Amino acid sequence: MIKANDPSLHSWIEIAPNSDFPIQNLPFGVFKTDTRDPRVGVAIGEYILDLCVVGQYNFFELIDLDPNVFHRSHLNDFIAYGKPVWRAVRNRVSDLLRNDNTEISGDSTMIRECLVRQDEAEMLMPVKVPNYTDFYSSIEHATNVGTMFRDQKNALLPNWKHIPIGYHGRASSIVVSGTALHRPKGQTKAPDADAPTFGPTKLLDFELEVAFITGKETKLGESITPDEANDYIFGLVLFNDWSARDMQTWEYVPLGPFLAKSFGSSVSPWVVTLDALEPFKVKGPVQDPAPLPYLIFHGNHNYDINLEVLIQPEGGTENSICRSNYKYMYWNMNQQLAHQSSNGCNLQVGDMYASGTISGSEKDSYGSMLELTWRGANPIKLSDGTERKFINDNDTVIMRGYGEKNGIRIGFGEVNGKILPAV
Numbered sequence: 218m219i220k221a222n223d224p225s226l227h228s229w230i231e232i233a234p235n236s237d238f239p240i241q242n243l244p245f246g247v248f249k250t251d252t253r254d255p256r257v258g259v260a261i262g263e264y265i266l267d268l269c270v271v272g273q274y275n276f277f278e279l280i281d282l283d284p285n286v287f288h289r290s291h292l293n294d295f296i297a298y299g300k301p302v303w304r305a306v307r308n309r310v311s312d313l314l315r316n317d318n319t320e321i322s323g324d325s326t327m328i329r330e331c332l333v334r335q336d337e338a339e340m341l342m343p344v345k346v347p348n349y350t351d352f353y354s355s356i357e358h359a360t361n362v363g364t365m366f367r368d369q370k371n372a373l374l375p376n377w378k379h380i381p382i383g384y385h386g387r388a389s390s391i392v393v394s395g396t397a398l399h400r401p402k403g404q405t406k407a408p409d410a411d412a413p414t415f416g417p418t419k420l421l422d423f424e425l426e427v428a429f430i431t432g433k434e435t436k437l438g439e440s441i442t443p444d445e446a447n448d449y450i451f452g453l454v455l456f457n458d459w460s461a462r463d464m465q466t467w468e469y470v471p472l473g474p475f476l477a478k479s480f481g482s483s484v485s486p487w488v489v490t491l492d493a494l495e496p497f498k499v500k501g502p503v504q505d506p507a508p509l510p511y512l513i514f515h516g517n518h519n520y521d522i523n524l525e526v527l528i529q530p531e532g533g534t535e536n537s538i539c540r541s542n543y544k545y546m547y548w549n550m551n552q553q554l555a556h557q558s559s560n561g562c563n564l565q566v567g568d569m570y571a572s573g574t575i576s577g578s579e580k581d582s583y584g585s586m587l588e589l590t591w592r593g594a595n596p597i598k599l600s601d602g603t604e605r606k607f608i609n610d611n612d613t614v615i616m617r618g619y620g621e622k623n624g625i626r627i628g629f630g631e632v633n634g635k636i637l638p639a640v
């Protein structure tokens with residue numbers, strides 16, 4: 218077992234039982250406050266451990282890294298050190314926060330300098346994202362979309378069970394939770410219209426996804442196997458792949474998604490390490506037909522992570538509209554990364570690879586409004602009496618996720634984003 222995952226560990230910081238951030242989690246993020254410039258921290262209960270200050274106290278002296286790497290506005294330089302260093306830092310942070318350790322807890326000045334309340338901090342984008350890929354790896358989602366837009370008998374295209382389908386998305390418009398986005402404008406054409414028009418999307422949707430972040434690069438021309446992918450994946454965030462369905466329908470033939478997706482994608486600020494998620498590994502769905510040799514993997518690479526989507530209208534309460542689970546993925550992230558590199562395309566530190574919409578088999582587990590309302594045919598009733606076919610102006614969409622085992626809850630916090638009217 219990874220040392221920091223030990224379920225018997227307790228912290229000297231008081232942590233609520235339903236917290237996403239017990240001592241067994243220790244996710245990494247980037248934050249600032251009125252008095253602290255952007256820097257790396259670790260979430261613990263309602264606090265952030267300021268790794269920049271912890272480094273200045275030489276608490277990482279036994280680890281082979283420059284502690285100034287935490288005085289950055291992104292995690293890229295830290296995660297570029299590689300898995301042995303990520304693991305050593307997380308284990309060291311775990312030691313410092315244990316209830317039987319007094320290195321920080323024994324000194325009230327040090328406590329004050331090392332800990333920041335999360336509600337006094339502003340979370341920033343955790344990584345600089347050089348490249349973003351969006352996959353399409355949930356068989357339930359692909360089947361639902363294929364049924365709606367093609368036909369039920371041939372919902373999955375012939376390539377789907379052979380290739381982890383994906384496309385290259387836009388990295389520049391990935392934003393951290395809490396960033397509002399304006400309703401995008403674009404070209405659409407109603408089925409009965411003679412010509413397209415340009416204007417605000419009428420069918421704005423979310424997509425419930427999880428994205429992994431790479432911490433190791435490959436050289437151009439080099440490929441990795443699914444088993445080697447373990448050393449490349451640093452951790453995961455929740456990912457909302459906002460989508461304008463009417464723009465998408467008109468533009469996607471023949472080259473795939475473009476402006477219907479690139480106006481913005483939202484991510485949760487805390488990167489939960491693959492190490493912390495180790496206890497939640499489960500077997501994935503049986504892959505039949507067997508994948509080609511370059512996609513064959515060993516061990517379990519699906520993760521039992523409960524996911525939820527909520528809509529909060531302006532001034533209203535949260536309405537839970539979807540409950541899904543990351544374990545449903547047909548293609549796992551190791552296969553996705555091996556596939557991405559299989560043609561020799563180079564991987565970079567900070568790359569983001571989103572799973573594709575994560576739908577389950579139940580109607581309330583569909584990960585988009587498109588599926589939940591079946592293209593608007595079955596609107597969702599909210600607690601204030603209003604209905605939604607898609608997302609309205611001034612609605613906030615919230616996604617949360619956590620795994621729970623042996624009384625330990627490893628959570629992601631949330632990704633939320635508000636939709637402002639088109640400008």
Ligand code: CA
Nearest residue numbers: 424458573574
């Ligand atoms: Ca997507």
